[in-house]
Amino acid sequence: MLVRYLKLNDVRAYKIAFQLSNFVWDVIISWDQFSKDTVGKQFVRSTDSIAANLAEGFGRYSKKDKIKFYRYSFGSIKESLDWNEKSMKRKLLNKEQYEHILKVLQELPRELNHLIKFTNEKLAI
Secondary structure (H helix, E strand, O other): OOOOOOOHHHOHHHHHHHHHHHHHHHHHOOOOHHHHHHHHHHHHHHHHHHHHHHHHHHOOOOHHHHHHHHHHHHHHHHHHHHHHHHHHHOOOOOHHHHHHHHHHHHHHHHHHHHHHHHHHHHOOO
């Protein structure tokens, strides 16, 4: 009997967060130095943190430890929403970039909740 183990890249929330962080990076890399240094670095860090916490949680052993890191991602989503709003208000993003980022950030909590529910139901410890 062949047993297939779940891999990080099989986790939809992680794939979405990873793609988002790279999209944000690609947008910010073209900003002027002042904008990159003030808003850009924080925005990249917050979006990177969503995927990074999912990856760290995935690598943990216990259910409780995994879920703790998955929940940290919620905070990074909220922070990213704030940077998205500031970036739009300061005219650093165009409407399409802003709306794409917003749509993904609004989708991620549902995906995270699915991951937490799956973890709670499928893991014994």
